[in-house]
Each structure stands twice: as structure tokens, then as C-alpha cells.
Amino acid sequence: MTTAQADKPPSVPELVHQRTGINVPIRANGEGLEPGSADSVEKLLAGELSADRAARVALLNSRALQAELEEIGISRAEFRQALLPKNPMIQGEVRFGSGAHNPGELILMQDLTSIILIPHRRQAAALGVRAATLRVSNAALQVVADTRAAYFGAQAAERTRALWEKTVVDFQNHGTPVVQNHSPPGPSPRDGWNVA
Secondary structure: OOHHHHHOOOOHHHHHHHHHOOOOOEOOOOOOEOOOHHHHHHHHHHOOOOHHHHHHHHHHHOHHHHHHHHHHHHHHHHHHHHOOOOOOEEEEEEOOOOOOOOOEEEEEEOOHHHHHOHHHHHHHHHHHHHHHHHHHHHHHHHHHHHHHHHHHHHHHHHHHHHHHHHHHHHHHHHOOOOOOOOOOOOOOHHHOOOOO
């Protein structure tokens, strides 16, 4: 691994995969979803839905995440612009007449501060790209966390509903609650609290 690769900050898919284990369907440059990812929603929903599959579907369908991805493209464009000096100004003059020894003049002017400040603008723009990458990663992580919470909440609700249905059926069939002893073991007020 070269020094440039070691200094390169991780991309959005790398950051999300490090923290969640989910492969995010975002291009490595962070500027949009992978090609063909729209039809993979149907593929993901065709099989049994797991928390990770639900998270991938949510990532593919998140309009807010897609809007955040656009910010990476904007900040990359600003980075490329920061590498360039301001455009030079050209001014020309053409002289007419018989006494003109110099028939024309052309002046080229360049703003030297724009050249001198390129390294600083590049550094600031690189920090902007990094900040946009972290914002998108955070948005993707939030989508994953919210989706997993909703998935496990739905599973818990389904299991609770099934348990209640079983309890009602058992009560109807046996005439007694499933849990017959509600009090802890040991003496109770019915026994008069005698511990002899």
C-alpha cells in the first residue's frame, strides 16, 4: 500500500461497512447509487426479509440519502475548482493613425493571490469533501439503524401478538390462564405469613 493510499480517507461504502457489516449500494466515489441497483430491490424482497436485507432496501429507496449523495458531488466539484487559479484577464488595444509607432497593445493580467492560495484552498476543499463524506455516511448509518430498529420492533410485535393469541386460545380451551402461579414461592398472605 502506498502512502497516498494510506492517507486516503475511507469512502461512504467503506465507512458504513466498517460500522454495520452491510455492503452499501453506493458507488465508490460516493456520487450516487450503483448502476442497476433499482432492480435489486425486487431481488432483495423476493427472498426472506432479514434485518440486513431490509436495511439495504431502505438504503436503495432513501430519497434523503440520495440528496446527501449529491452533496458529495458538489463538494468534489468545489475541490476541483480550488485546484485552479482564477482566469487571467486579457486586455487589448488597437491604435489607428499615422503617428502610432506601436499599432497595438495586449496586456495579460493574472491574480497572483489566486495562485499563491491554491494549496490552502485545496486543503479547505478537501476538508469539505471529507465533511460531505462523513455526513453521507452518518445519513446512511441512520437509515440502517432506523430500519433495523423498525424491523426488530415489528418482529417483537408479531411475536407478542402470537403469544397473546396462544394465551387466549389456551384460556378458552382450558378455562384457566396459562400462567397459574403469579406469586413468588414462599409464604403468602393467604397462608397468614406463618413461617414456622
